[in-house]
Amino acid sequence: MPHIHDVIVVGAGFTGLSAALALTGRDVLVLEAADRVGGRVESARFGDGTRVDTGAQFVCDDMENVMALLRRYGKTLVHTPMDGTSLVQPPGPDDDDAYLQSRALRLQLRRLDPADPAIAGLTVADWLARQRVSTGAARAFRSTVEGLWCRPIGELPMWYLVSNDRRITNKQTEIQYFVGETIHSLADDMAADLGDRLLTGHPVRQITVTGEGVGVTAAGRMFLARQAIVAVPPVMASRIAFEPGLPPPLAAALGAWRSGAVIKVQVRYRRPFWRDDGLSGLVAWRDPLGLFSCDVSREGAGATLVVFIAGPLALSWRQMREPALRQAILDRLAGALGAAAREAEAIVLRDWTDDRWCGGGYGDTIFDMQARDAEDILRAGAGPIHFACAELSPSFPCYVEGAIVAGRAVAEAIGVANSE
Numbered sequence: 001m002p003h004i005h006d007v008i009v010v011g012a013g014f015t016g017l018s019a020a021l022a023l024t025g026r027d028v029l030v031l032e033a034a035d036r037v038g039g040r041v042e043s044a045r046f047g048d049g050t051r052v053d054t055g056a057q058f059v060c061d062d063m064e065n066v067m068a069l070l071r072r073y074g075k076t077l078v079h080t081p082m083d084g085t086s087l088v089q090p091p092g093p094d095d096d097d098a099y100l101q102s103r104a105l106r107l108q109l110r111r112l113d114p115a116d117p118a119i120a121g122l123t124v125a126d127w128l129a130r131q132r133v134s135t136g137a138a139r140a141f142r143s144t145v146e147g148l149w150c151r152p153i154g155e156l157p158m159w160y161l162v163s164n165d166r167r168i169t170n171k172q173t174e175i176q177y178f179v180g181e182t183i184h185s186l187a188d189d190m191a192a193d194l195g196d197r198l199l200t201g202h203p204v205r206q207i208t209v210t211g212e213g214v215g216v217t218a219a220g221r222m223f224l225a226r227q228a229i230v231a232v233p234p235v236m237a238s239r240i241a242f243e244p245g246l247p248p249p250l251a252a253a254l255g256a257w258r259s260g261a262v263i264k265v266q267v268r269y270r271r272p273f274w275r276d277d278g279l280s281g282l283v284a285w286r287d288p289l290g291l292f293s294c295d296v297s298r299e300g301a302g303a304t305l306v307v308f309i310a311g312p313l314a315l316s317w318r319q320m321r322e323p324a325l326r327q328a329i330l331d332r333l334a335g336a337l338g339a340a341a342r343e344a345e346a347i348v349l350r351d352w353t354d355d356r357w358c359g360g361g362y363g364d365t366i367f368d369m370q371a372r373d374a375e376d377i378l379r380a381g382a383g384p385i386h387f388a389c390a391e392l393s394p395s396f397p398c399y400v401e402g403a404i405v406a407g408r409a410v411a412e413a414i415g416v417a418n419s420e
């Protein structure tokens with residue numbers, strides 16, 4: 001008789017790892033496509049061996065589940081250095097006013113109801129065009145939205161942004177801390193706790209509903225289980241074949257998403273030269289839109305700036321060859337922080353756009369204006385097949401915190417989770 005697991009979890013990002021660990025004591029198998037765990041949490045090393053997060057990196061006190069996990073696994077929290085002057089580039093006479101107006105717009109959108117008929121059928125660009133704010137403020141707001149949601153505002157439904165943003169409830173800045181050992185090392189530790197119940201290098205190609213549950217095809221084998229948790233972003237889930245086909249509303253709900261475009265760059269220097277001029281290293285560019293840097297230096301591990309290239313800018317800049325892209329980044333840093341920015345010792349560049357197994361970052365967003373119930377439909381799943389990912393989280397969607405919440409919630413919902 002072939003072995004039948006209680007649950008097969010597809011994907012070993014934080015959602016899948018959290019779901020699987022919540023199911024310990026049960027017969028769980030995690031199948032991960034890549035040859036590593038973590039998904040959009042990933043790391044690389046500089047030449048001297050220093051490990052840096054090339055995917056998710058930052059956490060804050062308001063993200064209580066990830067903070068508790070970091071404490072439990074003995075990780076070191078490093079305060080993101082923010083002393084000194086932050087810059088807007090290029091500077092303009094109305095920067096302060098534009099920033100305040102842009103913040104007011106974000107607060108205004110958080111007070112909106114996603115079901116408000118006044119925003120039905122509007123993209124974020126449509127809504128923004130109707131607001132009485134200065135050009136500078138509109139640009140600052142666009143920069144925030146495209147920088148965080150990594151898609152052009154002309155394709156984001158306003159109701160989606162409202163629904164998503166009201167679940168991001170941090171009072172502290174979301175870049176309050178990063179993890180000394182890397183947040184990726186936390187994923188590795190969680191995977192170690194799962195031991196041989198996790199198989200990497202097992203891309204799931206098909207899920208077949210059987211009389212007893214599901215048959216999950218990966219690496220040329222079929223694994224059997226009573227239930228499956230598909231813990232991958234919606235765009236990735238839409239690439240798995242389901243047999244029989246998913247009910248049409250569920251298939252449509254999976255098809256309503258697009259992956260975000262983002263390039264993350266860590267630039268290493270001999271010393272944090274920007275501090276000599278009283279600068280924090282935190283720079284928000286208004287031109288080009290979608291570029292942001294901050295200081296992630298830490299004691300004993302060198303001076304480092306992290307640079308994010310997000311949304312339409314990532315789509316455009318990734319067309320460059322890598323040396324030209326590196327030069328474009330150093331040029332912008334030098335324009336803001338001084339010529340010393342050109343003297344980088346090392347650069348680690350990670351383009352997440354169209355990533356083979358995650359699709360992009362920071363998360364998938366809904367582009368289909370009509371897909372108001374897509375998240376609810378996905379959370380409901382179909383028989384023994386359940387969907388979970390950071391995107392579907394009731395809190396902090398598209399963050400590591402959201403992935404942990406979503407993973408534990410699905411384990412709880414299928415009724416076989418541990419009570420610990």
Ligand SMILES: Cc1cc2nc3c(=O)[nH]c(=O)nc-3n(C[C@H](O)[C@H](O)[C@H](O)COP(=O)(O)OP(=O)(O)OC[C@H]3O[C@@H](n4cnc5c(N)ncnc54)[C@H](O)[C@@H]3O)c2cc1C
Binds near residue numbers: 057233399
């Ligand atoms: C550059 C970048 C920076 C970010 N910064 C932050 C940050 O600072 N703080 C923060 O909280 N969040 C950040 N995020 C977002 C955060 O990383 C994600 O929200 C979170 O990690 C998503 O977890 P997940 O498990 O839901 O999905 P994923 O991490 O995408 O995990 C899905 C897993 O499923 C696997 N998979 C996909 N298809 C298959 C298949 N067919 N078969 C088997 N396995 C499959 C993938 O390989 C992957 O391991 C960032 C993301 C990016 C890309």
